[in-house]
Amino acid sequence: MSTSSSSRLYGSIQLRRNRGLAGLYLVVAAFLVIYALLFPGILSIGGFSKFTQNWFPLALVTMAQALLMLNGGITLAIGPLVSLGAVIAATTMEGALGVPGGILAVSLAGLSIGSVIGAIVTYLRLPAIIVTLAGSFIIGGVALILLPRPGGFIPDWLSTVLAGHTPVAFLLLIVILALWKAFLATPLGLGIYAAGDNPVGAFRSGVPVERVKVAAFALSGLLAALTGLFVAAQTGSGDPVIGTPFTLNSIAAAVLGGVGFLGGKGTMRGAICGSLLLSVMINVMFFLGFPPVAQYVAQGLIIVGAVAVPELLGQWRARR
Numbered sequence: 001m002s003t004s005s006s007s008r009l010y011g012s013i014q015l016r017r018n019r020g021l022a023g024l025y026l027v028v029a030a031f032l033v034i035y036a037l038l039f040p041g042i043l044s045i046g047g048f049s050k051f052t053q054n055w056f057p058l059a060l061v062t063m064a065q066a067l068l069m070l071n072g073g074i075t076l077a078i079g080p081l082v083s084l085g086a087v088i089a090a091t092t093m094e095g096a097l098g099v100p101g102g103i104l105a106v107s108l109a110g111l112s113i114g115s116v117i118g119a120i121v122t123y124l125r126l127p128a129i130i131v132t133l134a135g136s137f138i139i140g141g142v143a144l145i146l147l148p149r150p151g152g153f154i155p156d157w158l159s160t161v162l163a164g165h166t167p168v169a170f171l172l173l174i175v176i177l178a179l180w181k182a183f184l185a186t187p188l189g190l191g192i193y194a195a196g197d198n199p200v201g202a203f204r205s206g207v208p209v210e211r212v213k214v215a216a217f218a219l220s221g222l223l224a225a226l227t228g229l230f231v232a233a234q235t236g237s238g239d240p241v242i243g244t245p246f247t248l249n250s251i252a253a254a255v256l257g258g259v260g261f262l263g264g265k266g267t268m269r270g271a272i273c274g275s276l277l278l279s280v281m282i283n284v285m286f287f288l289g290f291p292p293v294a295q296y297v298a299q300g301l302i303i304v305g306a307v308a309v310p311e312l313l314g315q316w317r318a319r320r
Helices: 003-017 021-038 045-070 078-092 098-123 128-146 156-163 168-184 187-197 199-204 209-235 246-256 268-287 292-319
Strands: none
Touching: 021 268, 045 078, 045 168, 045 187, 045 209, 045 246, 045 268, 078 098, 078 128, 078 209, 078 246, 098 128, 098 209, 156 168, 156 209, 168 187, 168 268, 187 199, 187 209, 199 209, 246 268, 268 292
8 A cells, every 4th residue: 555645545545534613613712611620629620630531431432433433333232342341350350360361362352343244344345334233243242251240350450451540541642542543554554544534545556455354453453452352340340231321422422522433534532522521411411401302302403413513514515
């Protein structure tokens, strides 16, 4: 693959992808101010640490979902992969290899499962939504076989490090974002953006589109499985169904961040901001006394608005 060709293709679509991010940043800032007024404790180290620990899993699964959406795909296996990651972590860290062995097992499971799903979608030309839906049942079943009920073993020191009173989760997110930026400088990273925007043009520019799609699924699986490891450290045990809410929340956060369903629209920083907005929005509604049902309705209306308003504005500009 020609790096220079991919770089030109990548650069040509960045202006379009960045449209609307300024407005998103303003909305996120407004919600953060409201949240700080309702809960001043967030301004303390402990409060900030707890907030970022609650946000971090959503941020990771949103990155996992956005990776595929930017590449023109989608996955419904995020939640089960989170659950499987938590179960593997809780059932392997008590073994001879301890925490390093558990982290390795979780990472390998995420990468391999993501690669297999990506290969089926790519080389058999099957719809990603169907393959990942079927995969979600299989993955969820495996998690239940490994650990039929919540339990397992997570070392206390690991829970303290990841989910204690220090902002380790926030630091981890910064490291992951830095690694993402470094990844974008590689031919494979450039190919993910290029293939999502214009697969034919990317192929003609030398991008191995099929290999890029499989890599996107593999990285998405890795992020989802590692999310499960973090959630297991938070709760102190593995739970075979703990990841269920993350599937739809990852899609919602990515959409709020301006990532399109058909590829070629959005950025990873927008997706991260979308996950932050969704997390803060839930907390604000809680402190305002919204009942759970009203919270779900409000979330749904905001997400519909986030999708509909840009489309209506685009149609309005096209008619002018």
